[in-house]
Amino acid sequence: MTSGPNLGLRARLxxxxxxxxxxxxxxxxGALYVQARTDILQRAQDAALQATRARMEALFPLRTPAPDRTELGRIAATMAERNNYAIAVYRELYAQAGPPSGPPPGLMGNQPPGGGRGEGNEPSLEPExxxxxxxxxxxxxxxxxxxxAWQRVVRRGRPFLIIGAPLLIAEGDRWRVSGIEVYTTRSLLPEQDSIDWLATRAWLSGGAAMAFAVIVALLATRSVLRPVRELGRAARLLGQGELRTRVEVRGSDELADVARTFNDTAAELERHVMQLREMEADARRFxxxxxxxxxxxxxxxAAVAEVLDDEAAELPEPAGRAAKxxxxxxxNLTALVNDLIEISRFDSGVAALSLNEVDVAELVPATLRVRGWTDAVRTELPPSLTARLDPRRVDVILANLVGNALRHGEPPVSVRLSAxxxxxxxxxRDHGPGLDExxxxxxxxxxxKASAARARSEGSGLGLAIALENARLHRxxxxxxxxPDGxxxxxxxxxxxxxxxxxxAG
Incomplete structure (x- = not known):
């Protein structure tokens, strides 16, 4: 029992x-992309942290542990670099600074937020x-x-790295927090471009791999399905009776084993069928x-029986019954032997037609008249219905059919002819109970013999088989x-x- 659409073997492969x-x-x-993305961002982060530490060295020693806004502006300007922004914070005071060459165009209000791309014009954060x-x-x-510490953020659709660091004050062998905090930014857009490029490459590689897989699958299915199709064709021919059908064995894989098994099975089946045919031929000859x-x-x-039949009435009762x-x-035995001889002709293929122009409308009454059935059978016969047939074999067919109806059916028995x-x-047709299903x-x-469902039959059990063979002999x-009505x-x-x-033989 199956459900849903059935895919072919090629489609499934x-x-x-x-x-x-x-x-x-x-x-x-995916694994390579994640690893590459992590490595790219990690290198960018490490480089930014190292650059921040280097710029912070220029701030020491601090001029004052309690800077004003001007001093915070100097600190922020020192920490700012190319197209990046910095801020110095001390308690409630803070100061911002752009790159050493001045704030980028975005800070002047004449560039869309987020800036642009390209060396010397990398996007920067806005002051706010x-x-x-x-x-x-x-x-x-x-x-x-x-x-x-550091933090990656996205502003206006652009990735940035914000790095925060405290300024420390040396006291002997120890350092203490001065309370001054500096924060710098670094654009991660170049790294994002590299990551996007890797993603695009990954998609392209996936598409190429898909196309390659389809090509490999087509080649694989071709090599697999060809012997399967050959096996299917050979199985169909074997089922149609072509017992000499064999398939070519290629290689030594599982399909080759199946092909060898098929050939062995076909050879064994052919041997058994030939044996059965020989036994059947011997039985028919016998x-x-x-x-x-x-x-x-x-x-x-038969000659002696005819004499006994004539003298049966004059013999004492037990002897008379025995003679009859x-x-x-x-x-009955003579009829059986004649039927067996007729069947053997069909089986041996020597049965032949002797064709003549016959008026079937006259042949039917003649068959009934010869056997004394004229009064027991109704006929519906159109006049002058001629055909080129073997009258003797048609007579045998009609005699078997009508005799079967008279013996096993119930009256009225009718014969209807049309063309x-x-x-x-x-x-x-008869009007009895009909044949059991x-x-x-x-x-x-x-x-x-239908006598298993009806009364006991006195026939040989070959009459209807001979009638069918004669019909098939005429094609x-x-x-x-x-x-329907019985x-x-x-x-x-x-x-x-x-x-x-x-x-x-039919």
Whole structure:
């Protein structure tokens, strides 16, 4: 039981390769991207911290431990560098300073916030972005405690690094916090550009890897599916009866093992089928030979039985009944042998048609008249319905169908004849209980008697099988169904111009 859409093997392999590629590429490039981003930012941070320390050395020794706004401005100007901004804070006082060459154009109000790109024109923070009240509480706390700290921020969509450091005062072998805090900025836009470039490269690499995976998957599915398709084709041919079908074995992988197993299985199946065919042929020959051998003694028995039948009325009662029984069973045995001989002709392929122009509308009454069934069967026969058929074999078909209806069905039994430009149709029907549903599929099987569902049959069990073989010999057909209002309905369809042939078993 399956649910949902069923994907072919090629689609599943392509999907699996693509998924594996996506997962692998995402994992590898993601790990590389994170590592590269961390390394780039770490190097930028280390360089900025080192530069800040270097500039702070120029401030020592401090001129005064309690600077005014002018002194704070000098400190901020010393800490400011190219296109970066600095601020010096002492208690409630603070001073800002731009780069040594003056504030960037953004500070003069004639450039959009965030500045631009390019050497000498890197974006800078605006003055209002670097004030004591805009700095984070955690950053200021660490600096106030005497630590050098940093923080990455994004202002106006641009990444910046803010570095805070305390100015210390030496007292002998010890240092104490002066209370002066300096904060500098550094643009991380070049690093962000490098990170974006890495991300773009990662996407491009992923796309290239995806395309490569699809190509590899196509090649792999081709190499895998080709032997699978060959195995499927060979299996279909084997199922159609081509027992000599084999597949070429390539390599020594699992598919090659499957191919070898298939070839071994096909060879074994061919051997068994040939044995069965030989056994079946031997059985048919045996039946044909026995049937022919029985004809001579049966002919003598039939002559004796005929004499006994004539004298049965004059014999004492037990002997008379025995004579009639011998006569009847001799006739039954003769009919059985004749049917076996007829079946053997079909099986051996020597049955042939003897075609003549026949008026089927006259053939049907003749069949009934010869067997004394004229009064027991109703007929519906259009006049002058001719066809090129074998009259003897059609007579056998009609005799078997009507005789079966008379023996096993209930009256009235009817025969209806109709035709179109290419086919004639004969319908033989009784009005009994019909055939059991379990019997219908086996109605034309050899030695199968519907007597299991009806009264005991006196036939050989070959009559309907012989009728079907004769219909097929004409390239026609014979079917049976139960009529809606009761009774079995046999339908014989024969071509109006049966093909010329040497004879073939149906």
């Amino acid at each position: 392509l999907f699996a390769f693509a998924l594996l590629c996506v997962v692998t590429t995402a994992a590898v490039t 972005d670097l004030r004591p009240q805009t700095l984070s509480v955690s950053l200021r706390r660490k600096v106030a405690e005497g630590e050098m 039946v044909a030979d026995v049937s022919h051998e029985l004809r001579t003694p049966l002919a003598a028995l 029984l011998v006569s009847q069973e001799t006739l 179109d430009p290419h086919w004639i149709t004969v319908e033989v 379990a019997v219908l599929p086996h109605a034309f099987d050899r030695f199968y 026609g057909d014979l079917t049976v169904v139960n009529a 009774g079995a309905l046999f339908t014989l369809r024969l071509p109006r111009r049966a093909p010329e042939q040497d004879g073939a």
